Amino acid sequence: MSHTTMQAGGPPASRRSERTARQLSGARNGRLLLWAATLLLFATLLLQVLEVSGVVSMGLVSWRPLLFAYLIWAGALCAAQVMIRGEDGQRAAFVLPAVLFTVAMVVFPTVFGLYIAFTDWNLSAAAGRQFNGLDNLRSLFADVYFWNALLNMVYYVLAVLVQYAIAFGLALLLNAEIKARKFFRVAFLLPLMLSPVAVSWMIGKSLMEYRFGPAATLARHLGWDNPAFFSTPWLARTSIMAMDAWVSIPFMMILLLAGLQALPSEIKEAAKVDGASGWQSFKEITFPLMLPVSMTVIILRIIFQLKLADIVINVTAGGPGGATDTVSSFIFREYRDRSNVGYGTMLAEFYLVIIIIFVALILKGASRWMQRDN
Amino acid sequence: MKVSDFERMMAIGLSRRAILKTGASLGAVAAASGVLGSFGAAFAQDVSLRGQILQVPGVGKGSPTDADWQKVGEMCLEATKKSVTQGEFAGVELSFMGLNNQNLHNVLFRGFLKPWEDYTGAKITWIDLAQADYNPRLQQAIATGTVDFDLLEMGAPFEGDVCGRGLASEMPDWVKAQIDMDDYVDYLKAPVGTWDGKTYRISVDGDCHNFNYRTDYFTDTDLAKAWKDEGHEGEWGVPKTWQKVQEVTKFLKGKTVGGSDAIGYLDAPKAWGGFGFYFLASRATAYAKHPDDKAWLFDTDTMKPRINNPAWVRAIQDVIDALPSESGDQLNADPGTTAFQQFLAGTGSMVSWWGDVGAGARTSDSSVVGDTIGFDILPGSDDVYNSKTGQWDKLASGPNHAPNMAYLGWGVYVMARVDSDEKKKKAAWSAAAHLGGKDLALWTAAYPSGFQCYRKSQFDIKEWVSAGYDEAFITSYLNSQSNSYNHPNAAIEPRIPGIFQYYSVAEDELAKIFAGQATAQAGADAIAAAWEKITDQLGRDKQIALYKASLGA
Numbered sequence: 001m002s003h004t005t006m007q008a009g010g011p012p013a014s015r016r017s018e019r020t021a022r023q024l025s026g027a028r029n030g031r032l033l034l035w036a037a038t039l040l041l042f043a044t045l046l047l048q049v050l051e052v053s054g055v056v057s058m059g060l061v062s063w064r065p066l067l068f069a070y071l072i073w074a075g076a077l078c079a080a081q082v083m084i085r086g087e088d089g090q091r092a093a094f095v096l097p098a099v100l101f102t103v104a105m106v107v108f109p110t111v112f113g114l115y116i117a118f119t120d121w122n123l124s125a126a127a128g129r130q131f132n133g134l135d136n137l138r139s140l141f142a143d144v145y146f147w148n149a150l151l152n153m154v155y156y157v158l159a160v161l162v163q164y165a166i167a168f169g170l171a172l173l174l175n176a177e178i179k180a181r182k183f184f185r186v187a188f189l190l191p192l193m194l195s196p197v198a199v200s201w202m203i204g205k206s207l208m209e210y211r212f213g214p215a216a217t218l219a220r221h222l223g224w225d226n227p228a229f230f231s232t233p234w235l236a237r238t239s240i241m242a243m244d245a246w247v248s249i250p251f252m253m254i255l256l257l258a259g260l261q262a263l264p265s266e267i268k269e270a271a272k273v274d275g276a277s278g279w280q281s282f283k284e285i286t287f288p289l290m291l292p293v294s295m296t297v298i299i300l301r302i303i304f305q306l307k308l309a310d311i312v313i314n315v316t317a318g319g320p321g322g323a324t325d326t327v328s329s330f331i332f333r334e335y336r337d338r339s340n341v342g343y344g345t346m347l348a349e350f351y352l353v354i355i356i357i358f359v360a361l362i363l364k365g366a367s368r369w370m371q372r373d374n
Numbered sequence: 375m376k377v378s379d380f381e382r383m384m385a386i387g388l389s390r391r392a393i394l395k396t397g398a399s400l401g402a403v404a405a406a407s408g409v410l411g412s413f414g415a416a417f418a419q420d421v422s423l424r425g426q427i428l429q430v431p432g433v434g435k436g437s438p439t440d441a442d443w444q445k446v447g448e449m450c451l452e453a454t455k456k457s458v459t460q461g462e463f464a465g466v467e468l469s470f471m472g473l474n475n476q477n478l479h480n481v482l483f484r485g486f487l488k489p490w491e492d493y494t495g496a497k498i499t500w501i502d503l504a505q506a507d508y509n510p511r512l513q514q515a516i517a518t519g520t521v522d523f524d525l526l527e528m529g530a531p532f533e534g535d536v537c538g539r540g541l542a543s544e545m546p547d548w549v550k551a552q553i554d555m556d557d558y559v560d561y562l563k564a565p566v567g568t569w570d571g572k573t574y575r576i577s578v579d580g581d582c583h584n585f586n587y588r589t590d591y592f593t594d595t596d597l598a599k600a601w602k603d604e605g606h607e608g609e610w611g612v613p614k615t616w617q618k619v620q621e622v623t624k625f626l627k628g629k630t631v632g633g634s635d636a637i638g639y640l641d642a643p644k645a646w647g648g649f650g651f652y653f654l655a656s657r658a659t660a661y662a663k664h665p666d667d668k669a670w671l672f673d674t675d676t677m678k679p680r681i682n683n684p685a686w687v688r689a690i691q692d693v694i695d696a697l698p699s700e701s702g703d704q705l706n707a708d709p710g711t712t713a714f715q716q717f718l719a720g721t722g723s724m725v726s727w728w729g730d731v732g733a734g735a736r737t738s739d740s741s742v743v744g745d746t747i748g749f750d751i752l753p754g755s756d757d758v759y760n761s762k763t764g765q766w767d768k769l770a771s772g773p774n775h776a777p778n779m780a781y782l783g784w785g786v787y788v789m790a791r792v793d794s795d796e797k798k799k800k801a802a803w804s805a806a807a808h809l810g811g812k813d814l815a816l817w818t819a820a821y822p823s824g825f826q827c828y829r830k831s832q833f834d835i836k837e838w839v840s841a842g843y844d845e846a847f848i849t850s851y852l853n854s855q856s857n858s859y860n861h862p863n864a865a866i867e868p869r870i871p872g873i874f875q876y877y878s879v880a881e882d883e884l885a886k887i888f889a890g891q892a893t894a895q896a897g898a899d900a901i902a903a904a905w906e907k908i909t910d911q912l913g914r915d916k917q918i919a920l921y922k923a924s925l926g927a
Binding site for chain 1: 514645646911
């Protein structure tokens with residue numbers, strides 16, 4: 001009976017023990033594989049370090065062997081997961097490549113960057129890279145160019161609110177029953193499809209060119225004698241903001257439009273029946289309902305805005321007198337023109353921390369505000 | 375004449391008239407060859423070749439194209455054929471890193487080297503860089519030991535970084551003979567191009583800033599009358615000193631020439647990846663480079679910056695004073711704007727630049743000032759600052775001139791990584807020698823290429839006139855360069871590592887000064903402080919040693 005039951009309920013004990021033995025053997029092989037790959041990885045790392053420090057000379061001209069060892073180890077880790085943990089391991093193997101890739105391409109460079117940030121590393125310096133403690137941080141706090149650029153970022157971030165208002169207006173327009181709506185939707189998206197570098201040249205260096213640019217010519221016809229868009233600090237800053245807005249508003253607009261289209265029409269219709277005016281309908285219904293989308297749009301844009309550099313570098317190089325400089329364009333100069341890798345990395349890491357704190361605060365604030373509103 | 379020869383000549387753009395002229399010349403030279411023997415025959419061939427390449431595509435016939443560059447490359451291949459057999463470098467692959475400014479430099483090199491590749495069998499891959507990206511790319515490659523190119527277009531200021539670290543291949547003797555290094559202008563001979571007594575560089579360019587001006591402005595009778603009426607000293611004419619440049623620039627404000635607004639000097643206040651600093655330097659050298667002192671940028675023994683001494687501060691103040699009289703958006707003008715979008719496009723009457731302005735004046739499609747342009751060495755100064763005494767000296771010889779030898783010209787360098795493979799090494803040096811050939815140099819100086827004269831043989835006015843250049847124009851152009859190169863008080867740029875870091879930092883501070891956020895003195899002091907920091911970071915003792923070496927001190 002028990003024999004029959006056992007037959008009906010599962011494989012015989014001998015087969016089960018055979019499978020268990022296979023699993024145990026697979027797990028043992030998996031561990032062995034992982035150990036071997038880990039050993040290879042650390043051995044390669046050790047050799048590379050010894051090579052760099054001049055203890056051994058094996059002709060390792062680059063760190064590429066370590067990369068290959070890491071790839072082998074990553075492959076072995078995935079295989080070992082399957083061999084050791086069976087189905088659970090298979091599930092892990094789906095995620096592991098992405099995790100390992102992120103570790104290699106994001107986590108490691110960021111951590112390594114932190115190390116670089118605490119070194120005095122100028123590419124032209126004969127002494128090479130030297131650990132210099134907190135010197136770079138002290139230089140940063142005393143660096144008027146950095147704080148000037150950071151102040152400019154405040155202005156640029158504030159400009160996002162203006163961009164949002166315009167984008168919302170355009171989204172409302174494109175959500176309404178207007179003629180050629182589809183055409184306008186595509187047309188308004190075009191600036192988003194352009195590279196900011198192309199925009200810099202087409203608009204900043206051509207349309208707004210002082211001598212022959214159509215915008216300057218038009219301005220002269222309108223009575224502006226000296227239509228120099230980039231010669232005074234606030235005008236230059238505003239011109240950069242305008243160009244940036246031209247590229248970015250479509251991005252905000254398309255997200256807001258998607259949000260508007262997802263709104264239930266019944267509520268608006270009910271408000272209409274109750275006699276609400278267009279403004280009342282917008283103020284009391286559309287805008288509050290759109291708040292989650294709006295917050296997402298604004299936060300995404302602020303994150304993008306904090307990285308603003310391309311248009312500034314191409315059109316004004318940060319001038320006049322640093323009026324349009326951004327933190328990213330300043331870091332770019334520190335790296336590109338001055339080969340000052342240690343300090344440039346400190347700037348980048350410090351700015352990353354500022355961005356993380358700033359965005360976290362915004363998210364927290366937005367979340368509280370929306371909860372209160374609800 | 376064989377029909378095939380005639381067709382070939384027509385294919386390279388020679389007119390029937392030019393062929394007849396060349397034929398007549400050849401006939402005359404051939405007649406003389408009985409007396410001159412084989413030397414005469416070779417000379418006749420050279421003269422003919424140099425005349426022919428200057429006709430490609432011909433002065434006043436628009437900008438040259440890739441077909442023209444290939445044609446010139448083919449015509450100048452004879453020297454290569456003497457040292458390399460056909461197909462000798464089959465299978466060799468070389469990587470060449472250089473610039474692509476204004477679609478020149480590497481873009482031309484491709485065309486010039488195409489026939490060389492076809493003949494030798496080697497294959498070249500290209501790494502093209504914009505001017506502003508060039509320095510960091512090179513510095514990264516040097517610092518991280520990732521030199522991934524076999525040939526490098528580089529300026530002499532980087533020799534400390536590259537040759538000083540053993541990254542370059544020493545020039546073989548056969549190359550020296552092929553490119554005729556004795557023909558180089560004197561200031562480009564050793565120590566430029568050498569390091570620790572070894573030669574590394576094939577020059578393809580000579581650099582100095584010269585003074586470009588509009589002749590129509592300075593022959594304008596209305597302006598001459600106004601100049602007198604306003605009580606200015608002296609006759610209306612091309613300024614010879616920076617004091618006069620300032621006076622003329624302010625005088626022209628509000629006046630018109632040919633119906634357009636008259637504008638004087640064109641400053642370039644906007645940063646340009648460090649290269650913008652050269653343009654302040656061109657204003658400053660006459661004030662700061664004393665004939666009794668080789669140094670003008672740093673003190674020789676200490677590397678103490680001179681940027682905040684009265685001479686440099688005066689130059690900075692000159693820019694501040696002149697800017698309101700210049701074009702309305704001058705504050706946003708970098709050197710690329712002043713030369714190509716302003717001066718050659720008809721805005722402004724005076725600009726300091728490399729030879730590209732003159733080379734493009736009559737051969738570039740975008741130039742409108744070809745007939746109204748003149749050249750001179752950089753203006754001088756009535757007095758010069760003496761750093762040793764701290765006084766302004768008035769020289770008995772008159773105004774102090776100190777042409778700015780900005781950048782010392784581009785050269786082609788072969789990297790040491792080819793040294794382990796003899797075939798590859800020979801191929802790399804052969805390619806470099808082709809680009810640095812004597813005849814090719816004539817063409818690159820005559821047409822837009824990014825390069826100007828660097829050989830004595832390039833200053834033969836007759837060659838240029840036969841190519842179609844106006845004699846007065848080309849004499850003025852070439853004299854402005856040769857007089858700069860040979861000037862006894864020329865300001866030679868230091869070949870020290872990280873020189874562009876000094877310039878780049880200065881550009882940031884200058885931008886603040888020109889935007890009115892700091893005084894000339896305060897800004898200059900800030901630059902000096904930043905320069906001291908860079909010197910310390912790079913290693914003061916090493917910098918001092920290299921600075922002294924570059925000055926020949």
